[in-house]
Amino acid sequence: MKKSFSKKIKKGKDMPLVIKICIPMILLSILQLLALVFTMFFSGEFSTIKKYAYNVLTEKTVNRANYIENALNQKTALVYETANEVNTVVEKILKESGKDISDIKTDKELNKQIISENADNIISLIRRNVVNDAYIILDSDFLYGERDGYPLLSGLYLRDSDVEENDLIKNKDLFVEMGSTELSRSLGITMDRQWTLYVQLTDEENFDFIHQPIKNQNKNPATPVYNSGYWSGLSKIYPTSSPSIKYSLPLVDKNNVVYGVIGIGILEKDILSMIPSNDFLNDSACYILGTDIDGNGRYKPQLHSGAAFSKLVTAKTVFDKSNQDEYNLYSYNTKYSSVGCISDINIYSPSSPFRNEKWVLISIADSEKILEIYHTLVNTFITSSVFSLVLCIIFAIAMSKSVTRPVSRMIKTLKKEPDIDGTLNFAPSGITEIDTLASSIVDLQAGIREQSMKVSNILSMSDSGIGVFMYENNGNTIFVGKSLVKILEFPDVPTDKDITISFEQFKYYIIDLCSDKDIFESGKFMQELNEKFEITTEQLYRRRDTNSSKWLRFTLTKDSSGNVMGLVQDITKAIIERKKIEHERDYDVTTGLFNRRAFYVGIEQLFANPQNLGV
Numbered sequence: 001m002k003k004s005f006s007k008k009i010k011k012g013k014d015m016p017l018v019i020k021i022c023i024p025m026i027l028l029s030i031l032q033l034l035a036l037v038f039t040m041f042f043s044g045e046f047s048t049i050k051k052y053a054y055n056v057l058t059e060k061t062v063n064r065a066n067y068i069e070n071a072l073n074q075k076t077a078l079v080y081e082t083a084n085e086v087n088t089v090v091e092k093i094l095k096e097s098g099k100d101i102s103d104i105k106t107d108k109e110l111n112k113q114i115i116s117e118n119a120d121n122i123i124s125l126i127r128r129n130v131v132n133d134a135y136i137i138l139d140s141d142f143l144y145g146e147r148d149g150y151p152l153l154s155g156l157y158l159r160d161s162d163v164e165e166n167d168l169i170k171n172k173d174l175f176v177e178m179g180s181t182e183l184s185r186s187l188g189i190t191m192d193r194q195w196t197l198y199v200q201l202t203d204e205e206n207f208d209f210i211h212q213p214i215k216n217q218n219k220n221p222a223t224p225v226y227n228s229g230y231w232s233g234l235s236k237i238y239p240t241s242s243p244s245i246k247y248s249l250p251l252v253d254k255n256n257v258v259y260g261v262i263g264i265g266i267l268e269k270d271i272l273s274m275i276p277s278n279d280f281l282n283d284s285a286c287y288i289l290g291t292d293i294d295g296n297g298r299y300k301p302q303l304h305s306g307a308a309f310s311k312l313v314t315a316k317t318v319f320d321k322s323n324q325d326e327y328n329l330y331s332y333n334t335k336y337s338s339v340g341c342i343s344d345i346n347i348y349s350p351s352s353p354f355r356n357e358k359w360v361l362i363s364i365a366d367s368e369k370i371l372e373i374y375h376t377l378v379n380t381f382i383t384s385s386v387f388s389l390v391l392c393i394i395f396a397i398a399m400s401k402s403v404t405r406p407v408s409r410m411i412k413t414l415k416k417e418p419d420i421d422g423t424l425n426f427a428p429s430g431i432t433e434i435d436t437l438a439s440s441i442v443d444l445q446a447g448i449r450e451q452s453m454k455v456s457n458i459l460s461m462s463d464s465g466i467g468v469f470m471y472e473n474n475g476n477t478i479f480v481g482k483s484l485v486k487i488l489e490f491p492d493v494p495t496d497k498d499i500t501i502s503f504e505q506f507k508y509y510i511i512d513l514c515s516d517k518d519i520f521e522s523g524k525f526m527q528e529l530n531e532k533f534e535i536t537t538e539q540l541y542r543r544r545d546t547n548s549s550k551w552l553r554f555t556l557t558k559d560s561s562g563n564v565m566g567l568v569q570d571i572t573k574a575i576i577e578r579k580k581i582e583h584e585r586d587y588d589v590t591t592g593l594f595n596r597r598a599f600y601v602g603i604e605q606l607f608a609n610p611q612n613l614g615v
Helices: 002-011 017-042 045-097 102-103 109-117 119-128 181-187 205-219 270-276 307-311 372-415 432-462 482-488 503-513 523-533 571-585 598-606
Strands: 135-137 150-153 157-159 175-178 190-196 230-234 244-252 257-268 285-290 301-306 338-345 358-366 467-472 477-480 499-502 534-542 549-558 564-570
Touching: 017 372, 045 102, 045 109, 045 119, 045 244, 045 257, 045 270, 045 285, 045 358, 045 372, 045 467, 102 109, 102 257, 109 119, 109 135, 109 181, 119 157, 119 257, 119 372, 135 244, 150 598, 157 338, 175 270, 181 190, 205 257, 205 307, 244 270, 244 482, 257 467, 270 301, 285 307, 307 358, 372 432, 467 482, 467 503, 477 482, 477 503, 482 564, 499 503, 499 564, 549 571, 571 598
Parallel strands: 175 190
Antiparallel strands: 135 157, 135 257, 157 175, 230 244, 244 257, 285 301, 285 358, 338 358, 467 477, 467 564, 477 499, 534 549, 549 564
8 A cells, every 4th residue: 555655656746845835826816917907908997998088089179169169159149239230320321421322332431431430339349249350341342442453442450469458448459450540540549560451352261251241141132140140261351460260240231232241350379279289288189170161071270279280280181070980089191190089160050051161170189199198007007917926926935935944944854864862853833734743743753763662672671682773764864773782882872772873874883894895885785675675684793893793684674665674683693503513514523624525525616617626
C-alpha cells in the first residue's frame, strides 16, 4: 500500500506551495478584472459615456439655436410696430401735402420730409429693440441718380456699435451710416467714418434686405406685412462698413403700394456673443451660423466662432445632413475627422413666403477632442485595472510567501542536523494549522524515538551483542541505539542513551573503523540494497586507537520510503569458534603441519591453475 502511494506521489507534478497558493489568487484577480472589463465594455457603460459626450455637443447646439431663435423672433415685433407708425406718419404727410405715394419717386422734398419726420421712430426702434442697426430706405427709384446702372436710394441708416452703453439724451453713442448731413446735424448724431449719402442699390446679396421684401410684396400683395419680413445674411450698405444680419419689412400704404423698407441689423460681434466659443473646452469645437437660401440642403456659413473652424474647415467642406451616424450627429469632409450637429433656427412662420429659406446653427468638433473625456476615462480605467492587477499579484505573492515561509522554515528544520538526543525544535509560525503540524511532527518523532528506545533498552538489557540503527532518508539522519553505541564504542559519545546523528558522522565512524570501507563509501553496496531491499554482510571492525577488533554482522533492510533499518550483531565469538574448528580440521595437532585433507585440497588448488606453477 505504501509503495503504490509513493508511486502515485512520484507521478504527480511537483510544485512549490507558494505557487499553488499564489496561482489561484492571481487567477481570481484576473477573473474579477475580466468581469469588470466585460461589465464596463460590453454592458454599454463606456458606450453610455461616449453617447453622453456626443449628447453634450448636441444639447449645447440645440440650446444655442433655440436661444438665437428666440432672440431674433423677439426683435421682429417692434419692427412691425414701428412700420405701422411710419405708415401713419407717411399717410399724414401725404394727406397734408395733397400728394400721392408714387410721388416718392419724383419728389425729393417729400422723401426728405418722410425721412426727417420718421427719424425719431428709427431712433426709438434702435433703442427699444436693443439692436445695432435701424433704418428706413425709400424706393425713390432713380430720383437721386444712378451709379453703374443702379439707382441711388434715399433713407436713414443708424448704427449703435455698443448696445450696452446708451446716451439717451444726446445720442452720442449713435452714428449715421447713411443719410443726409443736414438730418445728421439736426439730430445731433455724428456721421460714421463709413458714411454714405445714399444707398447704391445693386443686385448683390448685400442688398437682399431691400430687394427681397419689396419684390415679394409686389408679387404677392395680399400677403400680410407681418409675414413679409425677411432676414438677410451678413451684408453691408457700403464696401468698407461693418456687416450685419438684417431684418426688413416692406413699407406698404393702405392701397398695398410698396414704397420702401424698414428694418434692424445686428452686428457680427453681437451674434457671436450668442454662440460663444468657450462653450467647448480646448478649442475642440465651434459654432457656425449657416443658411440654405437655394433650398438644396447645403448650408453656407455666415459666421463662425472658435479657432476650431480654421483648423477643420476647408474651402471644399460641405455642410449638409447627408452623413448621419447612430448618435444623430453628422460627419463632414474636413481636414481631420469631425462630427457635428445641425439644429434648425425657425425664424419664419409656416405662412411666410420665405419659409423655404433655412437658417441653422451648426456645431463642428474634432472627433478626438470631443471624446477626450471618453478616452481619458477609458485610459484611466485601463491604467487602474493594470495597476490593480499588479497590486493583486504583488499581494498574492506576499500573502503566499507569508503562508509558506513557516513551512519553508519547518523544512529547513527537518533537514537540519538534530541535537544529540534527536530532538527537533520548530519556531512558532503564528499560523494555527502549521503550528499544529509542527507539534504533530514533534510528537510523532518523540513516539518513534520512544519505541526505538524501548527496543534498544530490551537489546541492551539482554546483553545479546545486538544493536540497531535506522537511517531516515528525508531527514538525512541516523538513529543509533545505545546498545550499538556500546558495541561500536563510538569515541566521545555517551553509551547510556540512544543518539541521533547525521549520516555523514555515522559514515565517518564506520569508514574509519571498518576493515571494509566499501560498506557506505562505494555505491555498489547501496545499489545492491536498492535492488534486494535486504542484505547481510560480515565485517571486521577494528579500533585503531586500541588495536582491538570485533567481527560484526550487518543486516540492512530498506523500506518503500527509502529509510534503512540496520541490525548489527557482535559475532566475534562465533567467528573465533569457527576458525578454531577449521584449524583443527586442517592441521595436525602434534606437528602443526597440514594434514592429509588440507594437503590434497592445496594440491588441487595449485593444479587448478597450472600457469601459476610455471609448468
